[in-house]
Amino acid sequence: DAGITQSPRHKVTETGTPVTLRCHQTENHRYMYWYRQDPGHGLRLIHYSYGVKDTDKGEVSDGYSVSRSKTEDFLLTLESATSSQTSVYFCAIRASGGGDEQYFGPGTRLTVT
């Protein structure tokens, strides 16, 4: 257990509304990631962070923004949700030292109607 929580765990929202998902970690890891999981695609990287206020785009960043004002929190925002953003969103951290593996939160299921 890498001490990662995500909130909310489930959300239904309407097209065009803003949505923010939160990832919280308790172990002071520097690197954090946001992925989306869709059938047939595995996981795709949306954005990642390598420190407070340091973020970069991933493979599928269009329509998403992120912020990291504290080490422990990494926020993912959909400024104006669309139906194509219906997905399961996972946050991950990279464990420091050792093998630098990624560990995942429990996920947020987002439905945009």
Add this chain to the structure above:
Amino acid sequence: GNSVTQMEGPVTLSEEAFLTINCTYTATGYPSLFWYVQYPGEGLQLLLKATKADDKGSNKGFEATYRKETTSFHLEKGSVQVSDSAVYFCALRMDSNYQLIWGAGTKLIIKP
């Protein structure tokens, strides 16, 4: 570019059967390779890994060997249980940026 290809599922087996889930990769350089497992309704958990050619990763009765000559990292288990039912993901990581490239996942169903 770098990519991972997994066998399509679902794979359906009877309890105590032998399991193989195929994974092949394309990469420039020498990636590290991973298998993750996702149980229903949960996040992904690291199952095993290998960081160089001929390494064998193992955990919970699962094994996978990093085969550079065939660019493969097939997952095997000698005798599966109903509790092994899950989705299994193969992934590679280039140590230049530590980002993971994922396969599409293979759903495994074990019947009693």
